[in-house]
Amino acid sequence: MLSKKSFFITSGLLTTGVIAAVALSSAYKSDRQYEVNRDSPTIASDIISTMSCYLSKLKVEDVLAASGNDNPPAYAAWLDVEACKSAGNVANDGSTVTPPSYEQLWVQPSRENDVIKIKLWGKTNTDSGTRNVYMAASIRGGSVTAPPFGDWDLDWCVERRSDTALHQQGDTCYRKGHIRVSPTAYQLFYDFSGSGQPYTIRSSGVVSADQLSGQGRYIELRNNNEALTTQGHFAFAAGALSDVTNDVASCKNPSRSAPGVLSTVWEGWLYDKDTGEKIRMNGGFPVQNIATKEAGWAGFDGVRLQGTGNAATEGTFKRVGAGADNTVYTAFGSYGKLIKITNESLTGLENIDGLVLRPRLVEDAFLTDDGFKPRNSRQKVLMYWSQAEQKFIITHRDAGTAANEKFVALATPIKKSISEFLTLMIASQRNEYRIWAWQFGASNDFVIHLADLTNKTIPVASSDVKIYKLNQSQVTPGNGPTQALYCVGRCLDEVEVGTEDVPTIKADYDRLKTDVLNEPYTYDNVSGDFRKDNLAVDFTKVEKDWPSMSFDPLSPPNNAWMGMFVEASKLESMTCTVSNSNDSFCTYNRGLPTGSERNANGGNGEEHIDTYYVWDTGTNRWNKFAGIKDPSGKTVEFTEPLILTYRAQDDAAFGSFRNKTATIRYPGEGRLWLPGSCKNVGDLSIQTSAACNNPDGTRSTHKGLERWVHEFVVPYEESDKGMVKGADGTEYLVKWTRKGTYYPSIDSAQCTPLASTLQSAALRVMPESSAWVNPMNPLSPNFVGPFDVNYKSEDPLYIHGVLKTN
Numbered sequence: 001m002l003s004k005k006s007f008f009i010t011s012g013l014l015t016t017g018v019i020a021a022v023a024l025s026s027a028y029k030s031d032r033q034y035e036v037n038r039d040s041p042t043i044a045s046d047i048i049s050t051m052s053c054y055l056s057k058l059k060v061e062d063v064l065a066a067s068g069n070d071n072p073p074a075y076a077a078w079l080d081v082e083a084c085k086s087a088g089n090v091a092n093d094g095s096t097v098t099p100p101s102y103e104q105l106w107v108q109p110s111r112e113n114d115v116i117k118i119k120l121w122g123k124t125n126t127d128s129g130t131r132n133v134y135m136a137a138s139i140r141g142g143s144v145t146a147p148p149f150g151d152w153d154l155d156w157c158v159e160r161r162s163d164t165a166l167h168q169q170g171d172t173c174y175r176k177g178h179i180r181v182s183p184t185a186y187q188l189f190y191d192f193s194g195s196g197q198p199y200t201i202r203s204s205g206v207v208s209a210d211q212l213s214g215q216g217r218y219i220e221l222r223n224n225n226e227a228l229t230t231q232g233h234f235a236f237a238a239g240a241l242s243d244v245t246n247d248v249a250s251c252k253n254p255s256r257s258a259p260g261v262l263s264t265v266w267e268g269w270l271y272d273k274d275t276g277e278k279i280r281m282n283g284g285f286p287v288q289n290i291a292t293k294e295a296g297w298a299g300f301d302g303v304r305l306q307g308t309g310n311a312a313t314e315g316t317f318k319r320v321g322a323g324a325d326n327t328v329y330t331a332f333g334s335y336g337k338l339i340k341i342t343n344e345s346l347t348g349l350e351n352i353d354g355l356v357l358r359p360r361l362v363e364d365a366f367l368t369d370d371g372f373k374p375r376n377s378r379q380k381v382l383m384y385w386s387q388a389e390q391k392f393i394i395t396h397r398d399a400g401t402a403a404n405e406k407f408v409a410l411a412t413p414i415k416k417s418i419s420e421f422l423t424l425m426i427a428s429q430r431n432e433y434r435i436w437a438w439q440f441g442a443s444n445d446f447v448i449h450l451a452d453l454t455n456k457t458i459p460v461a462s463s464d465v466k467i468y469k470l471n472q473s474q475v476t477p478g479n480g481p482t483q484a485l486y487c488v489g490r491c492l493d494e495v496e497v498g499t500e501d502v503p504t505i506k507a508d509y510d511r512l513k514t515d516v517l518n519e520p521y522t523y524d525n526v527s528g529d530f531r532k533d534n535l536a537v538d539f540t541k542v543e544k545d546w547p548s549m550s551f552d553p554l555s556p557p558n559n560a561w562m563g564m565f566v567e568a569s570k571l572e573s574m575t576c577t578v579s580n581s582n583d584s585f586c587t588y589n590r591g592l593p594t595g596s597e598r599n600a601n602g603g604n605g606e607e608h609i610d611t612y613y614v615w616d617t618g619t620n621r622w623n624k625f626a627g628i629k630d631p632s633g634k635t636v637e638f639t640e641p642l643i644l645t646y647r648a649q650d651d652a653a654f655g656s657f658r659n660k661t662a663t664i665r666y667p668g669e670g671r672l673w674l675p676g677s678c679k680n681v682g683d684l685s686i687q688t689s690a691a692c693n694n695p696d697g698t699r700s701t702h703k704g705l706e707r708w709v710h711e712f713v714v715p716y717e718e719s720d721k722g723m724v725k726g727a728d729g730t731e732y733l734v735k736w737t738r739k740g741t742y743y744p745s746i747d748s749a750q751c752t753p754l755a756s757t758l759q760s761a762a763l764r765v766m767p768e769s770s771a772w773v774n775p776m777n778p779l780s781p782n783f784v785g786p787f788d789v790n791y792k793s794e795d796p797l798y799i800h801g802v803l804k805t806n
Contacts, residue, residue, distance in 0.1 A: 021718060022271075022273075022274075022275070022276030022718060022733070023275070023276055026271075026275060026276025026277055027269075027271060027276060027277050027278045028271040028276035028277070028278075028718075028733055028735060029276055031269070031735060031737055032082065032737065033716065033735070033736060033737055033738075033739070034082065034085065034737065034738050034739070035256065035739045035740075035741060036085075036738075036739075036740050036741070037256060037740070037741050037742070037743065038264070038681075038707070038740040038741065038742055039241075039243070039252065039254075039681070039742055039743050040218055040220065040230060040232055040234075040243065040245050041216060041218065041232075041234040041236070041241065041243055043201060043203070043218065043220070044186070044188045044201060044203030044205065044216070044218055045186075045205075047177070047179075047188060047190055047201070048149075048179055048181065048186055048188060050084050050085050051154055051156070051177070051179055052149070052150075052152075052181075053083075053084035054079060054081075054084055054135075055118065055137055055139070055152070055154065056801065057077070057079055057080075057084070057798070057800050057801035058077050058079075058105070058107050058109075058118065058120075058798065058801075059077070059798045059801055059803070060107065060109040060116055060118055060139075061116065061142075062803075063075060063107075063109055063797070064109055064111055064116065070110055070111040070112070071110050071111075072109060072110075074106055074107060074108040074109075075106075075107055075796075075797040075798075076104065076105065076106055076107075076794075076795060076796040076797060077105045077106075077107050077796055077797060077798045077799075078102035078103070078104055078105070078796040078798070078799045078800060079102060079103050079105055079122075079800055080101070080102055080103075080800040081103050081124070082101065083800065102799065102800070103122060103123060103124050104122060104123055104796070105120055105121070105122035105133075106120070106121045106122060107119075107120050108120070108784075114140075115138055115139065115140050116137075116138070116139040116140075117136075117137070117138055118135065118136070118137040118138075118139070119135075119136055119775075119784040119785065120133075120134065120135040120136070120137075120784065121133070121134060121784060124158055131158050131159050131160075131161060131174060132158075132159040133156065133157070133158045133159070134156065134157045134159070134775040134776050134784050135154065135155070135156040135157075135775060135784070136154070136155050136156075136773070136775040136782035136783075136784050137152060137153065137154040137155075138152060138153050139151075139152040140152060141183075146182075146183040147183060147209045148183075148184075148207060148208070148209050148210070148211050149181050149183075149186070149207070150181055150183075151181065151182055151183055152179075152181050153178070153179060153180045153181070154177075154178070154179045155176075155177070155178050155772055155773045155774070155775050155782055156175075156176065156177055156775065157172070157173040157175070157176045157774055157775055157776050158173060158174045158175040158176070159172065159173065159174060159776065160172055160173055160174040161174070172774070172776055173191075173774070173776070174192075174193065175190075175191070175192045175193075176190075176191050176772055176774070177189060177190040177191065177772065178190075178767065178771045178772035178773070180767070180771070183209075184206050184207060184208070184209070185204070185205065185206045185207075186203075186204070186205055186206075186207070187203070187204050187766075187767040187771065188201060188202065188203045188204075188767065189201070189202055189767045189768070189769060189771050189772050190202075191769070191772075198221075198222070199220070199221070199222055200219075200220070200221045200769075201218065201219070201220050201221075202218070202219045202766045202767055202768075203216060203217065203218040203219070203766070203767075204216060204217055204764045204765060204766050204767060205217065205761075205764070212237065212238050213235075213236060213237040213238070213757075214235070214236055215233070215234065215235040215236070215757050215758070215760065215761035215764075216233065216234055216761055216764065217231075217232070217233040217234075217761055217762065217764040217766060218230075218231065218232060218233070218234075219231040219766060229246075230245060230246060230705070231245070231246065232244050232245035232246060233758065233761040233762040233764070234758070234761060235754040235757035235758040235761050236254055236754070237753070237754060239253060239254075239255075239750070240252075240253070240254070240746065240750045240751050240753075240754060241253070241254040241743060241751075242751035242754040242755075242757075242758050243682075244758065244762075245682050245705060246682070246705060248680070248682035248683055248705060249682075249683075249748075250682045250683055250684075250745060251745065251746055251747065251748045251750060251751035252743035252744060252745055252746060253743055253744050253745075253746045254743050255743070256741055256743075258743070258744050259652075259744065260744030260745070261741050261742065261743065261744050262679070262681065262684070262709045262741065262742040262744070263709070263710055263713050263739055263740070263741050263742075264676070264707065264708060264709055264710055264739065264740045264741075265672055265674055265710055265713055265736045265738070265739050266738040266739060266740060267670040267671070267672070267736065267737045267738035268670060268672030268674075268714070268734060268735065268736040268737060268738075269670050269672070269734070269735055269737060270642075270644075270666055270672075270724070270732040270733070270734060271732060271733040271734070271735060272732070272733070273723060273731050273732060273733050276733065279668075279732060280668070281639040281642075281668035281669075282637070282638050282639040282668065283299055283300070283638060283639055283641075283667045283668020283669040283671065284297055284298050284299025284300065284638055284667065284668070284669060284671075285297070285298055285299075285319050285321070285322075285323060285669075286298075286319070286320050286321045287303060287317040287318065287319055287320060287329065287628075288317060288318055288320045289305065289312075289315050289316070289317055290315075290316045290317060290318055290328070291315065291316070292315075295320070296312070296317070298317065298319075298329065298628050298636070298638075299638050299667055299668075299669075299671075300474075300638040300639065300640055300641060300667055301621075301626065301667075302331065302333065302625075302626025302627050302628070303315075303317060303331045303626070303628060310621045311331075311333065311621055311624075311626035312331040312626070313331055313332060313333030313624075313626055314331055314332070314333075315330075315331050316328050316329065316330050316331075317329045317330075317331060317628065327630065327631065328631060329628040329629065329630060329636065330628060330629045331626070331627075331628050332527070332528075332626070332627060332628070332629060333528070333624055333625060333626040333627070334477075334524075334527055334528035334529045334530075334536070334624060334625045335529060335530075335536050335537065335538035335617050335624065336530060336537065336538070336615055336616050336617025336618065336623060336624055336625065337474055337475070337528070337615075337616050337617075337623070337624060337625035338474075338475040338480060338523055338528075338530055338613055338614075338615055338625075339443075339472050339473070339474060339475065339613065339614050339615075339616060340472070340473050340474075340475055340611060340612075340613055341445075341470050341471070341472055341564075341611065341612050341613065341614065342470070342471045342473070342610065342611050343468055343469075343470060343471075343609060343610050343611070344468070344469040344470075344471055345466070345467075345468055345469075346466075346467040346468070346469060347463075347464065347465070347466060347467070348462065348463045348464070348465060348467075349385045349387065349448075349462040349463070349465045349467070350387050350462070350463065351467060352384075352385055352446065352448075352467065352661075353385060353386070353387035353661070354384055354385070354386070354387075354647065354659065354660045354661035355384055355385070355439065355645065355660075355661040355663070356382055356383075356384050356439075356440040356441070356657065356660055356661065356662060356663070356675075357382070357383055357384060357435075357437035357438065357439060357440060357446060358380055358381070358382055358437060358438040358439075358440045359380075359381060359383065359435050359436060359437035359438075360379060360380055360381075360436075361379060361381055361394075361424075361428075362379075362424075362428035366381070366394065366414065366416075366424060366428075379397060379398060380397070380398035380405065380407075381394050381395075381396060381397045381398065382394070382395050382396035382397075382407055382440060382656075383395060383437075384660050384661070385462075386415075387462070389415065390417065390418075390462055391415045391416060391417050392415070392416050392417075392418075392421050393413050393414070393415050394410065394413060394414040394415075394416075395409060395410060395413050395656060396408060396409050396410060396656065397410060400688045400689070404688035404689050404691075405688065405689055406677075406678075406686055406687065406688045406689070407677065407686075408686060409656060418450055418459045418460070418461075418462060418465070419459040421435075421450060422450040422451055422457075422459045425450070426456070426457060433449065433450055433451035433456040433457075434447055434448060434449050434450065435447070435448040435450065439643075439663055440663060440675070441662065441663030441664065441665065441673075441675050442472075442643045442663045442665065443472040444469060444470060444471050444472055444643065445469075445470040445472070446467060446468070446469055446470070447467070447468040447470065448465060448466075448467050449465060449466040449467070449468075450465065471727075473640055474625070474640065475523065475613070476528070476625070476627065476635055476637065477524070477525050477526055477527065477528040477625075477627070477635045478525050478526075478634065478635050478637075479525075479637075480523040480524075480525050480528075481523050481567065481613070482523075482525065483567055483568070484520035484521065484522055484567075484568065485520070485521045485522070485523070485565035485566065485567060485613060486516050486517065486519070486520060486521070486565065486566060486567075486568060486571060487511075487516065487519060487521060487562065487563060487564075487565050488509075488510075488511055488516060488563075488564050488565075488566065488571075488574060488585045488586070488587050489507075489508065489509040489510075489511070489563065489564055489587035490505050490506070490507055490508075490509075490561065490562050490563060490564075491505070491506055491508070491511065491519070491562060492504075492505065492506075492519075492532055492537060492562060493505065493506035505560050505562060509586060509587045510576060510584045510585065510586040510587070511584060511585055512583060512584055513571075513575075513583055513584060513585055514583075516571065516585050517571075519532065520532075521537075521565060521615075524536075526633075528625045528627070528635075530615045530617075537562070537615060537617060538617060560616075560617055560618060561614055561615065561616045561617075562614060562615045562617075563612065563613055563614030563615055564587050564609075564612040564613070564614060565612060565613040565614065565615065566609065566612045566613070570609055570612070571585055573609070574586060574587070574609070638667075639667075639668060641665045641666055641667040641668070641673070642665070642666040642667075642668075642726055642727075643663065643664075643665060643726070643727050644663070644664040644665070644666055644724040644725060644726055644727075644732070645661050645662065645663055645664070645724065645725050646661065646662045646664055646714060646723075646724045646725075646734075647660075647661050647720070648660055648661070648662055648712060649721060653712060654711070654712040655711045655712055656711060657675065657711055657712055662674075662675050662711075662712075663675065664714075664724055670737065672734070672736070674710040674711070674712070674713070674714070675710065675711045675712075676708055676709050676710040676711050677689075677708075677709065677711070678691050678692035678706050678707070678708055678709075679706070679707060679709045680705045680706055681705050681706075681707045681709070681742045682705040683745075684745050687706050691706040692706045692707065692708045707742070709742070713736055713739065714734040714736070716734075716735050716736070718733065722734055722735075
């Protein structure tokens, strides 16, 4: 079958060669890795395989045979559910795996007219706590007597608790499903509504006895919204999967080990490189909206509800899962966020060798041969410095919009020496001799001085290049500056529009001292607002109709950044000469140290400012602060994500980061943020980031197949290949523990023989919700009844299919 595991699966062990330094009992060695294919045709088969594994590990046939009668007593069984869910239960050194976390079940078997009946009660663990589970199954034949998958059906219900979202009146089940498997065909109905956002799957298919070919049809419905439906049909044979999802046709190689497989890491951890134990940090915890029962995560970026890209700024929440208590948290947010900049000085481009940066360059100067129409404007690109080649190498340009990036690889990377780069910068960017660039994957900024400061047309050697790394950290209410701040550049201004004064940003980088001192700003350490004249600076409501102005208008209109802001004690060091007078403060040439370099630059520009602030405000989630407060009104503090770097190997598996240094963020608790992009997983085309962040609004164009896909996965290897480095130089081992994959595309001609089978798949009849029979309902024919009073979960007869002998 497509998932590469039969419906009656056994738990296989994969081995990986590692250096035996970390203890075998450590979390690094013993944490399991789970990989699940997420191509739509495989979702049904994965669910069926998992549930089939549950039934097979109960060993009902053995119990019936041993008892000698058709109605033996009920017995307890422990089931390693995660092992059934996994496609690869990794024994990392070939000899050990994590001690399983068993779920405890009570099984009542019987036989009637050669049909095995199973009634099952138990407890299952979910993100929001332990729940009762009920199952009723009928097994008419196994895979030996009815190949390839047996002949059986199953109905199940995970009981809904009163604190769980309800999307259908009277619904008693948190999860429910029905499976019918015949010798060649299968049907699935599955419904999940635990997060308050219902999700339903229906699927029907046939598979050949040798499991090498088949066809099927599927429908996935989210939020009871027809606009969010994913539906399609497929046919497969050895080495080829032809699929049509939401009218998007694809031809793929249905193998997880084939070159070009796309991956998304859902969970990955950092480990101490010496002890192998997990790095724990205050990264957040799972929560549930008290009113709507929606599930989410509270962390450094606020409360993110499942299925949404934005953070909640209102509502009350409770903690669920481990550490749950009765504390009520309140979500809140401000009109923007205050960012603290710490200036770090480096000398020599070898300090950023291979680090992927995102500058803006004038396109008709730098990108004339990239196959895109040149524009006489600055364009976002991706580039890095190669110490080996002694050149800057431009690899990608942004083909998206101002608000939504879509980086596309250049057909041929553009390589420029320091001298060549400086010449183009001076010619195209108003005699600019510095590169301003963001660290791709982080919020840090780099200012790279290419020229001799006494003569800005003369390039310097790579080892003498001055680099100023502007490290950003988000200020949280309760930890912000308590004294007034003063704006020296990009400050709040007003422009008259009709009879109204509309706020804007004036892009002046030198200001009269009197103007600066007469306009203090304050940070509100309770609300997170930034205030001038006791009014919160808010650009989220500014009109978009802008008049012609001589200075820079807000662009885009609803988003802005302001600053630099400094405390009063730093102002004097920013004195500069304007119109032969020292009556101004300047922000030019930020990052220049004191002394001769500053004097050689005409005295303009502040001395080395170690810290300052900027205010970011707007409608996007990254423009605003969001957090939660405890009952006392205090902001709950979370650790700011670690900024890590990883030197990718010279291997095609690392994609565009091959032999480069990638930036990775780690907020903690297994939430490893690897670099990636938004792709349509049907045709694998690159999409803008908005297509993945806000799929509802792009359904008509992108067909709902947008997924965030990581550029590479850090390999599980106890060496430099499997380690990342923190900003302070600390090295950590990395291991992904949950990963989704998408099959790679192949030539469409390989799917041509499947055309007629694909047509017939589109006509398959789908199961309705009425196929499911509730095993909790006393009136249903497969009612399992209440829990057996003799239930003794501490004394299992079988432990994941193995007879307990003591």
